[in-house]
Amino acid sequence: MSNHPDFPAEQQHLADTIEAMKQIIKDLENDMDDRVHRINQSLSKKDEVSAYVHSLMKSDHAIKASDIAKALDNPYFGRVDFREDGAEEFDQYYIGRTKVAKLDIESVKDILVFDWRDPVSTIFYEAQDGRASYEVLDRYTYTGDVKLKRQYKIEDGQLISMSEDNILSKLMSRQQESLIADPFLLERLLKGAGDRLKDIVTSIRSEQNQIIREPLNQVTIIQGVAGSGKSTIGLHRLSYLLYNEKLNPAKLVIVAPNKIFLDYISDLLPEIDAQDVKQTTFPDLAAAIMQIEPDISQAIADSEPLATVARWKGTPEFIKVMEIFLDKRLEKFCLKLKEISLFEGQLIINREQQLEKVVEGASVPYNERLRSLQKYIRFRVRNFVEVYEARVKRGEARADEKTAARYAAEGDKFIEQHFAKWPFLGLLDGYAELIQDKQSWRKVKPYGVDVELLSAHTQTTLAAGLVERDDLAPLCYLKLLLDGLTHVEKFDHIAVDEGQDINLLEYIVLSRLSRNTSFTIMGDMSQAIHTDRGLTSWQALLKDVFDEAKCRYYEVNFSYRSAKEIVDLFNKVIPSGRSKAIPVYEIGRKPVIEQAPSAMTALTRTIETIEEFQKLGCKSIGILTKLEADSQKLYEGLQSAAPHLTNLNVITASALSYHGGITVAPIILAKGLEFDGVIIWNASDKKFTSDFYDAKLLYVALSRAMYYLHILHQGRLTPLLK
Numbered sequence: 262m263s264n265h266p267d268f269p270a271e272q273q274h275l276a277d278t279i280e281a282m283k284q285i286i287k288d289l290e291n292d293m294d295d296r297v298h299r300i301n302q303s304l305s306k307k308d309e310v311s312a313y314v315h316s317l318m319k320s321d322h323a324i325k326a327s328d329i330a331k332a333l334d335n336p337y338f339g340r341v342d343f344r345e346d347g348a349e350e351f352d353q354y355y356i357g358r359t360k361v362a363k364l365d366i367e368s369v370k371d372i373l374v375f376d377w378r379d380p381v382s383t384i385f386y387e388a389q390d391g392r393a394s395y396e397v398l399d400r401y402t403y404t405g406d407v408k409l410k411r412q413y414k415i416e417d418g419q420l421i422s423m424s425e426d427n428i429l430s431k432l433m434s435r436q437q438e439s440l441i442a443d444p445f446l447l448e449r450l451l452k453g454a455g456d457r458l459k460d461i462v463t464s465i466r467s468e469q470n471q472i473i474r475e476p477l478n479q480v481t482i483i484q485g486v487a488g489s490g491k492s493t494i495g496l497h498r499l500s501y502l503l504y505n506e507k508l509n510p511a512k513l514v515i516v517a518p519n520k521i522f523l524d525y526i527s528d529l530l531p532e533i534d535a536q537d538v539k540q541t542t543f544p545d546l547a548a549a550i551m552q553i554e555p556d557i558s559q560a561i562a563d564s565e566p567l568a569t570v571a572r573w574k575g576t577p578e579f580i581k582v583m584e585i586f587l588d589k590r591l592e593k594f595c596l597k598l599k600e601i602s603l604f605e606g607q608l609i610i611n612r613e614q615q616l617e618k619v620v621e622g623a624s625v626p627y628n629e630r631l632r633s634l635q636k637y638i639r640f641r642v643r644n645f646v647e648v649y650e651a652r653v654k655r656g657e658a659r660a661d662e663k664t665a666a667r668y669a670a671e672g673d674k675f676i677e678q679h680f681a682k683w684p685f686l687g688l689l690d691g692y693a694e695l696i697q698d699k700q701s702w703r704k705v706k707p708y709g710v711d712v713e714l715l716s717a718h719t720q721t722t723l724a725a726g727l728v729e730r731d732d733l734a735p736l737c738y739l740k741l742l743l744d745g746l747t748h749v750e751k752f753d754h755i756a757v758d759e760g761q762d763i764n765l766l767e768y769i770v771l772s773r774l775s776r777n778t779s780f781t782i783m784g785d786m787s788q789a790i791h792t793d794r795g796l797t798s799w800q801a802l803l804k805d806v807f808d809e810a811k812c813r814y815y816e817v818n819f820s821y822r823s824a825k826e827i828v829d830l831f832n833k834v835i836p837s838g839r840s841k842a843i844p845v846y847e848i849g850r851k852p853v854i855e856q857a858p859s860a861m862t863a864l865t866r867t868i869e870t871i872e873e874f875q876k877l878g879c880k881s882i883g884i885l886t887k888l889e890a891d892s893q894k895l896y897e898g899l900q901s902a903a904p905h906l907t908n909l910n911v912i913t914a915s916a917l918s919y920h921g922g923i924t925v926a927p928i929i930l931a932k933g934l935e936f937d938g939v940i941i942w943n944a945s946d947k948k949f950t951s952d953f954y955d956a957k958l959l960y961v962a963l964s965r966a967m968y969y970l971h972i973l974h975q976g977r978l979t980p981l982l983k
């Protein structure tokens with residue numbers, strides 16, 4: 262749109278802005294020099310407080326100067342013209358990645374560019390019907406008219422093009438806003454997957470903006486179809502919270518399904534100033550809670566009864582068994598407590614005094630109760646000896662050194678022996694004991710679960726020096742009941758991606774790590790592909806874990822990832838009753854479904870399809886198999902049959918990084934990722950029956966594709982695609 266009548270004026274505005282930015286950088290640098298001088302002056306007057314304030318300002322200005330310098334090439338990407346109700350004039354607001362403001366801000370005109378996370382920027386993202394409002398500090402709401410929304414493409418400080426949404430004229434002509442008509446979004450969506458997840462600050466959609474700007478201290482749940490931007494929105498929300506709530510990034514954590522996914526989002530975080538946010542997986546977090554790192558068994562629940570056991574271990578019911586078990590143990594301990602009589606009966610610690618120490622305080626961990634009594638007894642014994650020794654020193658008639666030495670020895674011996682058999686409980690020993698404690702289980706009677714199987718299976722795993730993934734949450738909770746969680750830092754905000762794969766007990770554990778029940782949870786119930794773990798519904802999470810918290814639930818159904826032709830296909834596979842995806846762009850090429858008479862032909866056709874995709878411009882290609890073993894075999898097959906294919910990689914369960922290029926992966930590990938083109942290795946009726954889980958697995962596989970999809974099947978095609 263370089264022939265737009267405003268283009269020259271916008272070019273001039275850009276040049277003026279860049280000049281002004283250079284001047285601001287100079288002003289900041291001068292101010293920093295001045296601060297150095299003032300720091301020295303303050304120090305010479307021993308005024309450490311002002312020296313500290315000047316040094317804070319100096320480092321603050323250093324960061325500002327460097328941020329503005331980085332933005333010189335591309336200071337802003339958008340503009341919105343807004344007139345607050347009651348005002349006469351429309352004001353122009355330029356929106357960029359970094360705020361650019363003069364040193365002394367006297368009026369809004371001194372802010373040359375607003376940061377995309379500033380409250381006012383919301384009108385840029387949400388202005389669609391000519392009206393918009395934004396809130397400041399959750400208290401003041403400004404409402405008004407929006408006349409114009411303009412987007413710019415700027416490279417190396419030069420205005421390349423601009424596009425605009427003339428809202429008033431659109432309203433007058435009653436033209437409907439169409440997503441596909443947004444040229445900037447379209448250009449962005451057609452850019453290709455690349456190696457990693459990308460930032461979307463220039464093209465955040467209105468409904469996404471609302472989610473990003475939800476308040477901090479609540480549970481925000483984003484249920485969205487595949488490719489609806491859940492991960493992207495969740496991460497931008499972290500950036501928003503860091504900026505507006507001035508949080509310490511180390512107090513924010515992203516809990517993701519695996520290391521591959523964390524690597525996949527690693528490029529996006531620095532782009533949105535969220536690089537210092539902690540990133541982890543539930544097993545890693547569990548290791549920090551448990552203070553041990555047991556080896557995790559890779560075995561999967563391969564029978565329905567075992568899957569039931571695994572699922573049950575993730576329910577809040579398990580907490581009841583743990584509580585009964587520990588209460589019983591403590592009761593037994595209390596029953597055994599006896600009066601302590603020492604030093605010829607001069608020191609008596611009676612049963613009641615001891616019991617008081619054990620039962621004192623609500624929700625005190627089990628070992629802590631024992632420790633507290635232990636401390637008390639030790640104190641009383643040592644205190645007696647010390648008081649006696651002091652009496653000797655003072656030369657009291659009825660105290661002598663010999664007796665003092667005898668009492669000291671008696672006290673030491675008592676302390677050494679008395680606590681030797683106290684029933685302190687270690688985590689793994691406690692878990693093993695709990696699993697076998699029939700009485701505790703009898704009281705809870707877990708419905709539909711074979712307790713004998715649960716006990717035998719878990720004992721076998723523990724005896725092999727292993728634990729299973731589904732043991733981690735109970736172990737974490739048991740740790741809480743045994744020793745408390747004071748050794749683990751609490752987070753100001755927890756973001757959970759692929760939240761449908763985290764079970765209720767895991768969420769309960771996470772909630773214990775959250776300072777103000779502050780969560781963003783992103784997930785898709787249609788992608789819950791684990792038979793043995795995860796959530797059954799968001800409602801269950803809200804009821805069983807967050808019933809007392811403030812919650813906001815969003816559903817997002819636009820699929821920004823996949824072209825219409827692919828969305829139309831995977832919509833067929835989405836389990837009935839669940840929301841279908843709404844496509845936002847088309848590519849003009851339908852997915853291909855092709856039968857391969859043999860594994861050999863399938864291999865040849867895979868190689869040919871990779872080459873075809875590459876000719877079409879695909880930079881990232883995913884070849885997805887149902888099982889991990891199939892991926893490994895296929896990868897080896899491709900390596901020997903097509904040595905010319907460069908950047909060929911395979912993803913395994915233990916993989917730590919994602920390399921892009923051509924990736925062979927089991928569907929389960931490709932979750933969350935996206936590729937320009939996808940080849941499904943074998944969508945036969947044997948691999949994907951009409952089973953509920955197979956349908957969800959196939960949905961995940963198909964929805965990894967952005968533009969091109971090629972489905973091979975050896976034998977008959979899965980009924981899910983007919």
Ligand SMILES: Nc1ncnc2c1ncn2[C@@H]1O[C@H](COP(=O)(O)OP(=O)(O)OP(=O)(O)O)[C@@H](O)[C@H]1O
Pocket residue numbers: 446449450459460461464465466469485486487488489490491492493494785821822932933934935964
């Ligand atoms: N407003 C937007 N502008 C441009 N691209 C967008 C926008 N929203 C989402 N996208 C793109 O859509 C794609 C899918 O996003 P993302 O991976 O976050 O989706 P998701 O819902 O987490 O997907 P899945 O559940 O399948 O893992 C990404 O390429 C992302 O950059």
